[in-house]
Amino acid sequence: MQPRSIGIVLVVFGLLAGASILWNWPFKVVVAGGGPASLMYFTLLLVVGVPAVLVELAFGSRSGSDFPQSLGTIRPRLEFFGWFAVVNAFWLLVWLCSILSWSACFAYYSLTSYYPLSNWLYPLSGSFYFANYFFNYGSLLMPLAGLAIVWGSVLLILLKTSWGSKIRALAIKVVFPALAIVLFTILVLAVFLPGGLNPGLNFYLGFNPSVFLNGSSWRTMTTLLLFNLGAGLGVLGFYAGRIPESRSRMVSSSILAPLLGIGLIFLGGLAFFTMSGASGLVDSLSSSFLPMGLLGFPAAPFVGWSAGFAVIERSMGPLIGKGLAFLFYTLIVAAGVVGLTLIMEPITETLKTKFRLGKKRFLVVFVALGFLSSVPFTLTSSFPLGFYLMSVANWWVEGFGLTLVVLVELVAAGWIWGADNIVGYVNSGSRIKLPKWFGWIIKFVAPGALILVLAVGVYDTLSGYVLYSWGFFLPLALSWLTSGWFTNLNNVFLLLLLVWLVSNLTVALVLTRKKPVEKG
Protein backbone atom coordinates (compact mmCIF):
# COMPACT_ATOMS: atom_id res chain seq x y z
CA MET A 1 0.00 0.00 0.00
CA GLN A 2 1.85 3.06 -1.24
CA PRO A 3 -0.57 5.91 -1.78
CA ARG A 4 0.77 9.13 -3.23
CA SER A 5 2.07 11.59 -0.68
CA ILE A 6 -0.58 14.21 -1.22
CA GLY A 7 -3.28 11.56 -0.77
CA ILE A 8 -1.81 10.42 2.53
CA VAL A 9 -1.41 13.96 3.76
CA LEU A 10 -5.01 14.71 2.79
CA VAL A 11 -6.44 11.74 4.63
CA VAL A 12 -4.40 12.30 7.80
CA PHE A 13 -5.57 15.88 7.82
CA GLY A 14 -9.07 14.70 7.03
CA LEU A 15 -9.16 12.66 10.23
CA LEU A 16 -7.86 15.47 12.33
CA ALA A 17 -10.06 17.94 10.49
CA GLY A 18 -13.10 15.75 11.20
CA ALA A 19 -12.44 15.59 14.94
CA SER A 20 -11.47 19.24 14.92
CA ILE A 21 -14.64 20.43 13.16
CA LEU A 22 -16.85 18.53 15.57
CA TRP A 23 -15.16 19.31 18.87
CA ASN A 24 -11.62 20.66 19.01
CA TRP A 25 -11.85 23.77 16.82
CA PRO A 26 -15.08 25.25 18.24
CA PHE A 27 -13.98 24.26 21.76
CA LYS A 28 -10.58 25.92 21.47
CA VAL A 29 -11.84 29.04 19.68
CA VAL A 30 -14.29 29.50 22.55
CA VAL A 31 -11.57 28.77 25.15
CA ALA A 32 -9.31 31.32 23.44
CA GLY A 33 -12.15 33.84 23.65
CA GLY A 34 -13.36 33.93 20.03
CA GLY A 35 -12.45 37.11 18.20
CA PRO A 36 -9.13 37.06 16.39
CA ALA A 37 -8.34 33.41 17.22
CA SER A 38 -8.54 32.37 13.54
CA LEU A 39 -6.10 35.06 12.43
CA MET A 40 -3.78 34.13 15.30
CA TYR A 41 -3.99 30.56 14.01
CA PHE A 42 -3.06 31.61 10.45
CA THR A 43 -0.01 33.46 11.79
CA LEU A 44 1.06 30.46 13.86
CA LEU A 45 0.56 28.23 10.82
CA LEU A 46 3.35 30.06 9.00
CA VAL A 47 5.67 30.49 11.99
CA VAL A 48 5.32 27.11 13.73
CA GLY A 49 3.13 24.85 11.56
CA VAL A 50 5.01 24.80 8.26
CA PRO A 51 8.47 24.32 9.91
CA ALA A 52 7.08 21.52 12.11
CA VAL A 53 5.63 19.60 9.15
CA LEU A 54 8.72 20.21 7.02
CA VAL A 55 11.10 18.94 9.70
CA GLU A 56 9.03 15.80 10.27
CA LEU A 57 8.92 15.06 6.53
CA ALA A 58 12.68 15.67 6.24
CA PHE A 59 13.45 13.28 9.14
CA GLY A 60 11.36 10.53 7.60
CA SER A 61 12.71 11.06 4.10
CA ARG A 62 16.34 11.14 5.29
CA SER A 63 16.28 7.95 7.34
CA GLY A 64 13.61 6.02 5.41
CA SER A 65 12.63 4.35 8.67
CA ASP A 66 10.06 4.81 11.42
CA PHE A 67 9.93 7.87 13.65
CA PRO A 68 11.92 6.68 16.72
CA GLN A 69 14.73 5.40 14.52
CA SER A 70 14.81 8.53 12.39
CA LEU A 71 15.25 10.60 15.55
CA GLY A 72 17.85 8.08 16.74
CA THR A 73 19.93 8.62 13.61
CA ILE A 74 20.32 12.28 14.57
CA ARG A 75 21.48 11.34 18.09
CA PRO A 76 20.85 7.91 19.72
CA ARG A 77 19.37 9.39 22.91
CA LEU A 78 16.66 11.12 20.89
CA GLU A 79 15.12 7.73 20.08
CA PHE A 80 13.45 7.94 23.50
CA PHE A 81 11.39 10.94 22.35
CA GLY A 82 10.39 8.99 19.24
CA TRP A 83 8.89 6.27 21.44
CA PHE A 84 7.38 8.91 23.71
CA ALA A 85 5.63 10.27 20.58
CA VAL A 86 4.35 6.77 19.70
CA VAL A 87 2.81 6.23 23.16
CA ASN A 88 1.41 9.77 23.13
CA ALA A 89 -0.12 9.05 19.71
CA PHE A 90 -1.81 5.97 21.22
CA TRP A 91 -3.49 8.17 23.86
CA LEU A 92 -4.49 10.61 21.14
CA LEU A 93 -6.07 7.73 19.20
CA VAL A 94 -8.02 6.68 22.27
CA TRP A 95 -9.26 10.25 22.70
CA LEU A 96 -10.13 10.58 18.99
CA CYS A 97 -12.12 7.34 19.02
CA SER A 98 -14.17 8.65 21.94
CA ILE A 99 -15.02 11.81 19.97
CA LEU A 100 -15.99 9.68 16.97
CA SER A 101 -18.11 7.37 19.13
CA TRP A 102 -20.09 10.40 20.36
CA SER A 103 -20.49 11.47 16.73
CA ALA A 104 -21.85 8.01 15.84
CA CYS A 105 -24.36 8.35 18.72
CA PHE A 106 -25.47 11.73 17.44
CA ALA A 107 -25.92 10.34 13.92
CA TYR A 108 -28.37 7.87 15.50
CA TYR A 109 -30.05 10.49 17.70
CA SER A 110 -30.59 12.70 14.65
CA LEU A 111 -32.91 10.06 13.19
CA THR A 112 -34.86 9.26 16.35
CA SER A 113 -37.79 11.20 17.71
CA TYR A 114 -35.99 11.56 21.03
CA TYR A 115 -33.22 13.57 19.51
CA PRO A 116 -32.90 16.83 21.41
CA LEU A 117 -33.12 18.83 18.18
CA SER A 118 -36.86 19.11 18.32
CA ASN A 119 -36.80 20.07 21.99
CA TRP A 120 -34.61 23.07 21.60
CA LEU A 121 -37.15 25.76 22.28
CA TYR A 122 -35.05 28.72 23.29
CA PRO A 123 -31.47 28.98 24.49
CA LEU A 124 -31.53 29.12 28.26
CA SER A 125 -34.20 26.69 29.35
CA GLY A 126 -33.62 24.72 26.15
CA SER A 127 -30.05 23.99 27.07
CA PHE A 128 -31.06 22.41 30.37
CA TYR A 129 -33.72 20.40 28.65
CA PHE A 130 -31.16 19.38 26.10
CA ALA A 131 -28.75 18.37 28.87
CA ASN A 132 -31.29 15.96 30.30
CA TYR A 133 -31.61 14.18 26.99
CA PHE A 134 -27.99 14.43 26.16
CA PHE A 135 -26.63 12.87 29.31
CA ASN A 136 -29.42 10.62 30.52
CA TYR A 137 -31.32 9.33 27.55
CA GLY A 138 -28.38 7.86 25.75
CA SER A 139 -27.32 5.59 28.65
CA LEU A 140 -23.97 3.94 28.84
CA LEU A 141 -24.71 1.54 26.03
CA MET A 142 -25.02 4.11 23.24
CA PRO A 143 -21.49 5.56 23.36
CA LEU A 144 -20.14 2.05 23.93
CA ALA A 145 -21.91 0.86 20.78
CA GLY A 146 -20.43 3.86 18.93
CA LEU A 147 -17.01 2.96 20.25
CA ALA A 148 -17.40 -0.65 19.09
CA ILE A 149 -18.39 0.54 15.60
CA VAL A 150 -15.39 2.87 15.37
CA TRP A 151 -12.73 0.45 16.65
CA GLY A 152 -14.32 -2.49 14.77
CA SER A 153 -14.22 -0.59 11.45
CA VAL A 154 -10.61 0.40 12.04
CA LEU A 155 -9.62 -3.21 12.75
CA LEU A 156 -11.41 -4.46 9.67
CA ILE A 157 -9.73 -1.93 7.37
CA LEU A 158 -6.29 -2.63 8.83
CA LEU A 159 -6.71 -6.40 8.57
CA LYS A 160 -7.95 -6.29 4.99
CA THR A 161 -5.00 -4.42 3.53
CA SER A 162 -6.49 -4.50 0.04
CA TRP A 163 -9.52 -2.54 1.27
CA GLY A 164 -7.36 0.14 2.80
CA SER A 165 -6.22 1.91 -0.36
CA LYS A 166 -9.69 1.64 -1.97
CA ILE A 167 -11.42 3.08 1.09
CA ARG A 168 -8.88 5.88 1.31
CA ALA A 169 -9.35 6.72 -2.37
CA LEU A 170 -13.11 6.77 -1.74
CA ALA A 171 -12.60 9.06 1.24
CA ILE A 172 -10.65 11.56 -0.84
CA LYS A 173 -13.13 11.48 -3.73
CA VAL A 174 -16.40 11.25 -1.80
CA VAL A 175 -16.24 11.77 1.99
CA PHE A 176 -14.22 15.00 2.20
CA PRO A 177 -15.98 16.76 -0.70
CA ALA A 178 -19.35 15.65 0.75
CA LEU A 179 -18.38 16.99 4.18
CA ALA A 180 -17.33 20.29 2.58
CA ILE A 181 -20.68 20.49 0.73
CA VAL A 182 -22.66 19.77 3.94
CA LEU A 183 -20.73 22.42 5.87
CA PHE A 184 -21.16 24.96 3.07
CA THR A 185 -24.91 24.23 2.95
CA ILE A 186 -25.20 24.72 6.72
CA LEU A 187 -23.28 28.00 6.41
CA VAL A 188 -25.47 29.32 3.58
CA LEU A 189 -28.66 28.40 5.47
CA ALA A 190 -27.44 29.83 8.78
CA VAL A 191 -26.23 33.11 7.26
CA PHE A 192 -29.82 34.00 6.37
CA LEU A 193 -31.14 33.25 9.87
CA PRO A 194 -31.45 36.10 12.38
CA GLY A 195 -28.31 36.26 14.53
CA GLY A 196 -26.20 34.20 12.14
CA LEU A 197 -23.98 37.08 10.99
CA ASN A 198 -24.25 39.24 14.07
CA PRO A 199 -23.37 38.13 16.73
CA GLY A 200 -22.51 34.63 15.28
CA LEU A 201 -19.91 35.42 12.63
CA ASN A 202 -18.68 38.53 14.45
CA PHE A 203 -17.93 36.45 17.56
CA TYR A 204 -15.91 34.02 15.42
CA LEU A 205 -13.98 36.52 13.29
CA GLY A 206 -14.28 39.89 15.03
CA PHE A 207 -11.54 41.58 17.02
CA ASN A 208 -11.19 41.41 20.77
CA PRO A 209 -7.97 43.01 22.10
CA SER A 210 -8.06 41.04 25.36
CA VAL A 211 -7.96 37.76 23.38
CA PHE A 212 -5.16 38.99 21.16
CA LEU A 213 -3.00 40.05 24.11
CA ASN A 214 -3.65 36.93 26.17
CA GLY A 215 -0.78 34.41 26.29
CA SER A 216 -3.15 31.57 27.13
CA SER A 217 -5.14 32.25 23.94
CA TRP A 218 -1.96 32.02 21.85
CA ARG A 219 -1.01 28.82 23.66
CA THR A 220 -4.45 27.30 23.04
CA MET A 221 -4.26 28.06 19.32
CA THR A 222 -0.68 26.71 19.06
CA THR A 223 -1.50 23.36 20.61
CA LEU A 224 -4.61 23.15 18.44
CA LEU A 225 -2.42 23.86 15.41
CA LEU A 226 -0.07 20.97 16.26
CA PHE A 227 -3.05 18.66 16.67
CA ASN A 228 -4.60 19.75 13.36
CA LEU A 229 -1.31 19.24 11.53
CA GLY A 230 -0.75 15.76 12.92
CA ALA A 231 2.67 17.03 13.99
CA GLY A 232 4.51 15.22 16.76
CA LEU A 233 2.85 11.87 16.03
CA GLY A 234 5.56 10.59 13.71
CA VAL A 235 2.92 9.83 11.10
CA LEU A 236 4.07 12.26 8.40
CA GLY A 237 7.70 11.18 8.69
CA PHE A 238 6.72 7.51 8.49
CA TYR A 239 4.97 7.98 5.14
CA ALA A 240 7.62 10.39 3.83
CA GLY A 241 10.20 7.65 4.42
CA ARG A 242 8.22 5.11 2.45
CA ILE A 243 7.17 7.20 -0.54
CA PRO A 244 10.29 8.13 -2.55
CA GLU A 245 8.50 10.78 -4.62
CA SER A 246 7.56 12.68 -1.46
CA ARG A 247 11.04 14.20 -1.37
CA SER A 248 10.47 16.22 -4.52
CA ARG A 249 7.24 17.55 -3.01
CA MET A 250 8.51 18.17 0.49
CA VAL A 251 8.17 21.95 0.47
CA SER A 252 4.87 22.01 -1.40
CA SER A 253 3.41 19.27 0.87
CA SER A 254 4.43 21.14 4.02
CA ILE A 255 2.56 24.23 2.79
CA LEU A 256 -0.37 22.50 1.08
CA ALA A 257 -1.26 20.02 3.80
CA PRO A 258 -1.72 22.58 6.62
CA LEU A 259 -3.71 24.86 4.31
CA LEU A 260 -5.96 22.04 3.05
CA GLY A 261 -6.58 20.95 6.63
CA ILE A 262 -7.41 24.43 7.86
CA GLY A 263 -9.62 24.99 4.81
CA LEU A 264 -12.14 22.38 5.93
CA ILE A 265 -11.81 23.28 9.61
CA PHE A 266 -12.27 26.99 8.98
CA LEU A 267 -15.39 26.22 6.95
CA GLY A 268 -16.61 24.07 9.86
CA GLY A 269 -16.02 27.01 12.21
CA LEU A 270 -18.01 29.34 9.93
CA ALA A 271 -20.91 26.86 9.93
CA PHE A 272 -20.71 26.29 13.72
CA PHE A 273 -20.59 29.90 14.82
CA THR A 274 -23.21 31.21 12.38
CA MET A 275 -25.53 28.43 13.61
CA SER A 276 -24.65 29.25 17.22
CA GLY A 277 -25.45 32.91 16.56
CA ALA A 278 -28.79 31.91 15.06
CA SER A 279 -29.62 29.58 17.97
CA GLY A 280 -28.90 32.33 20.49
CA LEU A 281 -25.87 30.66 22.03
CA VAL A 282 -23.57 33.58 21.28
CA ASP A 283 -24.36 36.43 23.60
CA SER A 284 -24.01 39.72 21.74
CA LEU A 285 -23.80 41.82 24.91
CA SER A 286 -20.97 39.99 26.66
CA SER A 287 -19.56 38.61 23.40
CA SER A 288 -19.33 35.14 24.89
CA PHE A 289 -20.47 31.61 24.15
CA LEU A 290 -23.29 30.80 26.57
CA PRO A 291 -22.91 27.01 27.04
CA MET A 292 -19.52 27.62 28.59
CA GLY A 293 -21.29 28.99 31.64
CA LEU A 294 -24.32 26.75 31.46
CA LEU A 295 -23.03 23.33 30.62
CA GLY A 296 -19.30 23.40 31.18
CA PHE A 297 -16.88 23.58 28.31
CA PRO A 298 -16.35 19.94 27.36
CA ALA A 299 -19.89 19.48 26.09
CA ALA A 300 -20.21 22.95 24.57
CA PRO A 301 -19.38 22.02 20.94
CA PHE A 302 -21.93 19.18 20.95
CA VAL A 303 -24.52 21.55 22.36
CA GLY A 304 -23.64 24.15 19.73
CA TRP A 305 -24.00 21.79 16.77
CA SER A 306 -27.25 20.27 18.03
CA ALA A 307 -28.77 23.64 18.85
CA GLY A 308 -27.82 24.87 15.40
CA PHE A 309 -29.44 21.90 13.67
CA ALA A 310 -32.51 22.47 15.84
CA VAL A 311 -32.80 26.04 14.60
CA ILE A 312 -32.43 24.91 11.00
CA GLU A 313 -35.08 22.26 11.62
CA ARG A 314 -37.42 24.81 13.14
CA SER A 315 -36.97 27.22 10.22
CA MET A 316 -36.78 24.81 7.32
CA GLY A 317 -38.46 21.64 8.45
CA PRO A 318 -37.34 18.28 9.88
CA LEU A 319 -36.18 16.86 6.57
CA ILE A 320 -33.49 19.51 6.11
CA GLY A 321 -32.63 19.86 9.82
CA LYS A 322 -32.41 16.17 10.70
CA GLY A 323 -31.07 15.26 7.25
CA LEU A 324 -28.17 17.69 7.53
CA ALA A 325 -27.48 16.59 11.11
CA PHE A 326 -27.40 12.93 10.13
CA LEU A 327 -25.14 13.57 7.12
CA PHE A 328 -22.81 15.76 9.16
CA TYR A 329 -22.29 13.31 12.04
CA THR A 330 -22.02 10.30 9.70
CA LEU A 331 -19.44 11.96 7.47
CA ILE A 332 -17.39 12.98 10.51
CA VAL A 333 -17.32 9.32 11.62
CA ALA A 334 -16.48 8.08 8.10
CA ALA A 335 -13.65 10.60 7.65
CA GLY A 336 -12.40 9.83 11.14
CA VAL A 337 -12.33 6.05 10.74
CA VAL A 338 -10.38 6.27 7.48
CA GLY A 339 -7.91 8.72 8.98
CA LEU A 340 -7.56 6.64 12.16
CA THR A 341 -6.27 3.72 10.11
CA LEU A 342 -3.60 6.01 8.67
CA ILE A 343 -2.47 7.15 12.09
CA MET A 344 -2.57 3.62 13.49
CA GLU A 345 -0.55 2.12 10.68
CA PRO A 346 2.74 3.85 11.57
CA ILE A 347 2.25 3.02 15.26
CA THR A 348 1.50 -0.64 14.68
CA GLU A 349 4.18 -1.02 11.98
CA THR A 350 6.79 0.56 14.28
CA LEU A 351 5.90 -1.75 17.16
CA LYS A 352 5.61 -4.81 14.89
CA THR A 353 9.08 -4.15 13.49
CA LYS A 354 10.47 -3.90 17.00
CA PHE A 355 8.87 -7.10 18.27
CA ARG A 356 8.53 -9.09 15.01
CA LEU A 357 4.93 -9.96 15.84
CA GLY A 358 2.32 -11.52 13.56
CA LYS A 359 0.10 -8.86 12.01
CA LYS A 360 -3.32 -10.31 12.84
CA ARG A 361 -2.67 -11.13 16.47
CA PHE A 362 -0.88 -7.84 17.07
CA LEU A 363 -3.69 -5.76 15.57
CA VAL A 364 -6.39 -7.56 17.55
CA VAL A 365 -4.49 -7.01 20.83
CA PHE A 366 -3.77 -3.38 19.95
CA VAL A 367 -7.39 -2.60 19.04
CA ALA A 368 -8.70 -4.41 22.14
CA LEU A 369 -6.35 -2.35 24.30
CA GLY A 370 -7.45 0.82 22.52
CA PHE A 371 -11.14 -0.04 22.97
CA LEU A 372 -10.74 -0.70 26.69
CA SER A 373 -8.75 2.50 27.17
CA SER A 374 -11.48 4.49 25.36
CA VAL A 375 -14.30 3.20 27.58
CA PRO A 376 -13.82 5.71 30.46
CA PHE A 377 -14.13 8.56 27.93
CA THR A 378 -17.63 7.47 26.95
CA LEU A 379 -19.13 7.11 30.43
CA THR A 380 -22.37 8.96 31.01
CA SER A 381 -24.70 9.25 33.95
CA SER A 382 -26.14 12.22 35.78
CA PHE A 383 -22.63 13.60 35.47
CA PRO A 384 -20.88 13.42 32.06
CA LEU A 385 -17.67 11.88 33.31
CA GLY A 386 -16.61 10.97 29.77
CA PHE A 387 -16.57 14.58 28.55
CA TYR A 388 -14.79 15.71 31.62
CA LEU A 389 -12.09 13.05 31.20
CA MET A 390 -11.85 13.86 27.48
CA SER A 391 -11.20 17.50 28.21
CA VAL A 392 -8.54 16.75 30.82
CA ALA A 393 -6.83 14.13 28.62
CA ASN A 394 -6.73 16.69 25.82
CA TRP A 395 -5.02 19.12 28.19
CA TRP A 396 -2.10 16.73 28.73
CA VAL A 397 -1.88 14.75 25.47
CA GLU A 398 -2.30 17.67 23.08
CA GLY A 399 -1.24 20.56 25.28
CA PHE A 400 2.00 19.07 26.56
CA GLY A 401 2.70 15.79 24.71
CA LEU A 402 2.53 17.07 21.14
CA THR A 403 4.21 20.37 22.01
CA LEU A 404 7.14 18.62 23.69
CA VAL A 405 7.71 16.18 20.81
CA VAL A 406 7.58 18.93 18.16
CA LEU A 407 9.97 21.06 20.23
CA VAL A 408 12.44 18.14 20.41
CA GLU A 409 12.12 17.63 16.64
CA LEU A 410 12.81 21.29 15.92
CA VAL A 411 15.77 21.44 18.30
CA ALA A 412 17.17 18.22 16.80
CA ALA A 413 16.76 19.66 13.31
CA GLY A 414 17.96 23.20 13.98
CA TRP A 415 20.73 22.65 16.51
CA ILE A 416 21.99 19.07 16.06
CA TRP A 417 21.43 18.28 12.38
CA GLY A 418 21.98 21.98 11.63
CA ALA A 419 19.54 24.51 10.19
CA ASP A 420 21.69 25.06 7.08
CA ASN A 421 22.03 21.30 6.58
CA ILE A 422 18.30 20.69 6.73
CA VAL A 423 17.57 23.55 4.30
CA GLY A 424 20.29 22.16 2.01
CA TYR A 425 18.88 18.63 2.27
CA VAL A 426 15.34 19.77 1.46
CA ASN A 427 16.51 21.96 -1.44
CA SER A 428 18.61 19.17 -2.94
CA GLY A 429 15.49 17.11 -3.64
CA SER A 430 12.51 19.43 -3.63
CA ARG A 431 11.17 21.09 -6.75
CA ILE A 432 10.25 24.25 -4.85
CA LYS A 433 13.27 25.62 -2.96
CA LEU A 434 13.39 27.00 0.57
CA PRO A 435 14.97 30.43 1.12
CA LYS A 436 18.09 30.36 3.31
CA TRP A 437 16.48 32.46 6.06
CA PHE A 438 14.01 29.64 6.68
CA GLY A 439 16.81 27.97 8.64
CA TRP A 440 16.48 30.78 11.23
CA ILE A 441 12.80 29.99 11.66
CA ILE A 442 13.62 26.31 12.26
CA LYS A 443 16.46 27.15 14.62
CA PHE A 444 15.14 30.10 16.64
CA VAL A 445 11.59 31.27 15.95
CA ALA A 446 9.59 28.03 16.00
CA PRO A 447 11.39 26.41 19.01
CA GLY A 448 11.29 29.73 20.87
CA ALA A 449 7.52 29.95 20.34
CA LEU A 450 7.04 26.38 21.60
CA ILE A 451 9.17 26.99 24.72
CA LEU A 452 6.90 29.95 25.49
CA VAL A 453 3.84 27.76 24.87
CA LEU A 454 5.11 25.14 27.34
CA ALA A 455 5.91 27.82 29.93
CA VAL A 456 2.42 29.35 29.62
CA GLY A 457 0.99 25.82 29.82
CA VAL A 458 2.76 25.16 33.13
CA TYR A 459 1.63 28.55 34.46
CA ASP A 460 -1.99 27.93 33.36
CA THR A 461 -1.98 24.50 34.97
CA LEU A 462 -0.67 25.82 38.27
CA SER A 463 -2.88 28.91 38.28
CA GLY A 464 -6.08 26.90 37.83
CA TYR A 465 -6.89 27.99 34.28
CA VAL A 466 -7.77 24.38 33.52
CA LEU A 467 -10.71 24.54 35.85
CA TYR A 468 -12.71 25.81 32.88
CA SER A 469 -13.26 22.11 32.28
CA TRP A 470 -15.54 21.69 35.24
CA GLY A 471 -17.57 24.90 35.07
CA PHE A 472 -21.19 24.33 35.80
CA PHE A 473 -20.71 20.68 36.65
CA LEU A 474 -18.48 21.18 39.64
CA PRO A 475 -21.30 21.04 42.20
CA LEU A 476 -22.94 18.19 40.32
CA ALA A 477 -19.67 16.34 40.23
CA LEU A 478 -19.13 16.75 43.94
CA SER A 479 -22.52 15.29 44.70
CA TRP A 480 -22.08 12.52 42.19
CA LEU A 481 -18.70 11.42 43.34
CA THR A 482 -19.75 10.24 46.77
CA SER A 483 -16.84 10.37 49.17
CA GLY A 484 -13.15 9.84 49.67
CA TRP A 485 -10.23 10.71 47.48
CA PHE A 486 -12.21 11.15 44.27
CA THR A 487 -14.42 13.89 45.70
CA ASN A 488 -11.64 16.31 44.97
CA LEU A 489 -11.58 16.90 41.21
CA ASN A 490 -8.04 18.18 41.38
CA ASN A 491 -7.03 14.70 42.50
CA VAL A 492 -8.70 13.15 39.44
CA PHE A 493 -6.98 15.75 37.30
CA LEU A 494 -3.61 14.79 38.79
CA LEU A 495 -4.43 11.08 38.49
CA LEU A 496 -4.88 11.49 34.73
CA LEU A 497 -1.61 13.38 34.57
CA LEU A 498 0.10 10.51 36.37
CA VAL A 499 -1.45 7.85 34.11
CA TRP A 500 -0.44 9.76 30.99
CA LEU A 501 3.04 10.73 32.16
CA VAL A 502 4.00 7.42 33.76
CA SER A 503 2.71 5.34 30.82
CA ASN A 504 4.47 7.58 28.30
CA LEU A 505 7.78 7.66 30.15
CA THR A 506 7.97 4.02 31.21
CA VAL A 507 6.80 2.50 27.93
CA ALA A 508 9.08 4.85 25.98
CA LEU A 509 12.02 3.93 28.21
CA VAL A 510 11.37 0.19 27.91
CA LEU A 511 10.98 0.41 24.12
CA THR A 512 14.14 2.49 23.76
CA ARG A 513 16.20 -0.04 25.73
CA LYS A 514 14.71 -3.09 24.06
CA LYS A 515 16.74 -4.29 21.13
CA PRO A 516 14.75 -5.23 18.00
CA VAL A 517 13.98 -8.96 17.74
CA GLU A 518 16.11 -10.48 14.98
CA LYS A 519 14.44 -12.30 12.09
CA GLY A 520 14.28 -16.11 12.25
Added chain:
Amino acid sequence: MLEKIFMGLEKYGSLGAWILVCFFMVIGSLVAASLRTLGYLQPFTIISIVVAVTLIPGVILAVLYLDYLEETH
Protein backbone atom coordinates in the same frame (compact mmCIF):
# COMPACT_ATOMS: atom_id res chain seq x y z
CA MET B 1 -9.42 21.93 -15.46
CA LEU B 2 -6.72 22.98 -13.03
CA GLU B 3 -4.07 22.09 -15.61
CA LYS B 4 -5.78 24.29 -18.21
CA ILE B 5 -5.68 27.24 -15.83
CA PHE B 6 -2.00 26.57 -15.11
CA MET B 7 -1.23 26.28 -18.83
CA GLY B 8 -2.91 29.64 -19.39
CA LEU B 9 -0.80 31.21 -16.65
CA GLU B 10 2.45 29.58 -17.81
CA LYS B 11 3.45 32.51 -19.99
CA TYR B 12 3.64 34.74 -16.90
CA GLY B 13 6.11 32.42 -15.15
CA SER B 14 6.23 32.71 -11.36
CA LEU B 15 4.17 35.92 -11.59
CA GLY B 16 1.24 33.58 -12.27
CA ALA B 17 1.28 32.55 -8.60
CA TRP B 18 0.74 36.18 -7.55
CA ILE B 19 -2.05 36.50 -10.14
CA LEU B 20 -3.82 33.55 -8.48
CA VAL B 21 -3.37 35.00 -4.98
CA CYS B 22 -4.67 38.43 -6.10
CA PHE B 23 -7.62 36.81 -7.88
CA PHE B 24 -8.69 35.12 -4.65
CA MET B 25 -8.18 38.34 -2.72
CA VAL B 26 -10.75 39.91 -5.06
CA ILE B 27 -13.07 36.90 -4.57
CA GLY B 28 -12.69 37.22 -0.78
CA SER B 29 -13.55 40.92 -0.96
CA LEU B 30 -16.65 40.14 -3.02
CA VAL B 31 -17.75 37.44 -0.53
CA ALA B 32 -17.26 39.85 2.38
CA ALA B 33 -19.13 42.61 0.54
CA SER B 34 -22.08 40.35 -0.22
CA LEU B 35 -22.23 39.15 3.40
CA ARG B 36 -22.15 42.78 4.51
CA THR B 37 -25.33 43.43 2.53
CA LEU B 38 -27.07 40.72 4.60
CA GLY B 39 -26.21 42.13 8.02
CA TYR B 40 -23.75 44.02 10.21
CA LEU B 41 -20.15 42.78 10.08
CA GLN B 42 -17.33 44.21 12.19
CA PRO B 43 -14.41 45.61 10.13
CA PHE B 44 -12.12 42.91 11.50
CA THR B 45 -14.60 40.21 10.47
CA ILE B 46 -14.42 41.54 6.92
CA ILE B 47 -10.60 41.54 7.01
CA SER B 48 -10.59 37.96 8.36
CA ILE B 49 -12.86 36.75 5.56
CA VAL B 50 -10.62 38.35 2.90
CA VAL B 51 -7.46 36.90 4.51
CA ALA B 52 -8.98 33.42 4.81
CA VAL B 53 -10.18 33.31 1.20
CA THR B 54 -6.85 34.67 -0.04
CA LEU B 55 -4.74 32.37 2.08
CA ILE B 56 -6.62 29.09 1.80
CA PRO B 57 -7.67 28.56 -1.85
CA GLY B 58 -5.36 31.32 -3.16
CA VAL B 59 -2.09 30.11 -1.67
CA ILE B 60 -3.01 26.42 -2.20
CA LEU B 61 -3.46 27.01 -5.93
CA ALA B 62 -0.37 29.23 -6.08
CA VAL B 63 1.80 26.48 -4.54
CA LEU B 64 0.29 23.84 -6.85
CA TYR B 65 1.01 26.17 -9.79
CA LEU B 66 4.65 26.67 -8.72
CA ASP B 67 5.01 22.90 -8.36
CA TYR B 68 3.54 22.46 -11.86
CA LEU B 69 5.85 25.14 -13.23
CA GLU B 70 8.95 23.42 -11.80
CA GLU B 71 7.78 20.04 -13.09
CA THR B 72 7.16 21.19 -16.65
CA HIS B 73 10.33 23.29 -17.05
